[in-house]
Amino acid sequence: MRAYGFSEVGGPEKQTFLDVAVPEPGPGELLVQVRAAGVNPGDWRLREGSYGVAGPAVLGREVAGTVTALGPGVEGFSVGDEVFGGCPGMVGGWAEQALVTASFAAHRPDEVSPEEAAVLPVAAGTAHDALENLGLDAGETLLVNGAGGGVGIPVVQLARARGINVVGVASPAKHELVAGFGAVPVAYGDGVLDRVRAAAPGGVDAVFDLVGGEALRTVAGLVADRSKLRSVADKPLARELGGGEVERDRSTAVLTELARLVATKALDPHVTQVRPLDEAGEALAQVENGHAVGKIVLVP
Template sequence: MSRAVIYEAFGGPEMLELREVPEPHAGPGEVRVRVTVTGLNPMDWIISSRSEVAAQFGITVPSGFGSDLAGVIDEVGDGVTGFAVGDRVYGSALGRAVADFVVVGTPADSLWHTPEGISDEVASTLPVAGATAAAALAAIGLRSGDTVLIGGAAGGVGVFAVQLAKLAGATVIGTASEGTFELLRQLGAEPVAYGPGLADRVKALAAGGLTAATDLFGTETAEAALALGVAPERISTIAAGPNPPGGVRATGGIDAAPDAVKRITDAILAGKISVPIAANFPVERIREAVTLQAGRHVHGKIVVTL
């Protein structure tokens, strides 16, 4: 037997249970990963709490939980090439990542080798958040010389978006709560408080004008950017649904370029991107971890260790 986090009905973190389950095994074209760390994302708890969102991803109850994982391959099925027992890997397994063992197929877009020099803890944070941040910036054609407003800049996706934008040569203004201002300054962004009056505060900071924006939280940042005259095609959102305000561009990790995650790992190895870990919980405390994640005031990434 092995352990997995399961929920029988949609709802809050109290629905999550760590249970003993039959041990899975790799079939043809698959590998089994002995999971060491999983990285949490807002979509994890949104899927487990809202049946209509889960349906969009083809998830029904009972279900496993989580998406991002890192660990070591301990079984390899027939026909698998490029992966071997003992390889350190990271990747995604939507709706089943928080488990001792996860069986995954081996396409290059869902499982990667973990580079030497990157810990499992850091690797587990990359697939969803890294790809989403890259997609959000690609959707607006971010380029050197831009002044970009990033909404939710201190969150799990935001910390990647800020640093990727800086590497692209942009000036970054990031919305956040005052408690995260110092973190954003360390990452290279000029912080600004979210809430009523955002457009006026951003205008005061962007002396040369705002040229692009991405909203990683809802619609407030997108609406402020529109009010400041940013063209809709230069504004993206990831959490406003398929029809965001004013014709701005909706996007997500699925739209990321095939090499987006590898480019992020290369930047981490080069010391150009850092990954702030806000908290690390043992899997036995999964409900606490998800409660913290769902509060939407996390400064960086939350990981769960198995």
């Protein structure tokens, strides 16, 4: 079958279309005919070697599609089911058919399109799990550092749905977007601490970071209880500062809940581009260069 990935670890010049065998589902896996696949920063990081996967390999960490075969021991799914979920080993979704981990898959409701469902496992799943890790109550205040990105947008929505106040640090070009989802936007750069304090005079109860580096170090001091500090962008620095990374719960239950929220219009996955698989390279370049607004979906 036709797929898109990389020939060997390296830069964008290593990306290419591949002719690969249709995979066989192993224990606990589904084989699906892909209807839509999400594009994430983890895809270019995988190509660069961050996750220890050598090429050639197919890119893609999340898909929605139709079940065509079941691996040994799979229960709760049948051939013909419309599902969405994460790919095993974080790779393999940018293809005509892909493997999906059954324990990190869910049935797709009719009210949720394949394009919407395909982007839930990685970004929205991370946002959900971050809020579970932080354990904030309604009325408390969350600072989202990088609120305009692929994970920032769903975490703002999910936090507001729980009654949590949100201050979102984002570039000025994304302030209208962030505000539209219910956060108070503030700009990066010099004076950010004063701007956050003005937006949240009662203080900040937790920080969720999607930027890392000095931007994380700067805002970390806003939260007294460093156990309420989580980062997906700079895990070593988060640990150094007394916080930590997001502990993921890659489960059917989480995906089912996220799909319910989309179906009831409580969560907008904010898919802004649906592109053919032929344009996978261009789509990934947009994400890698930081030029993507919202989520990009590939359709074989």
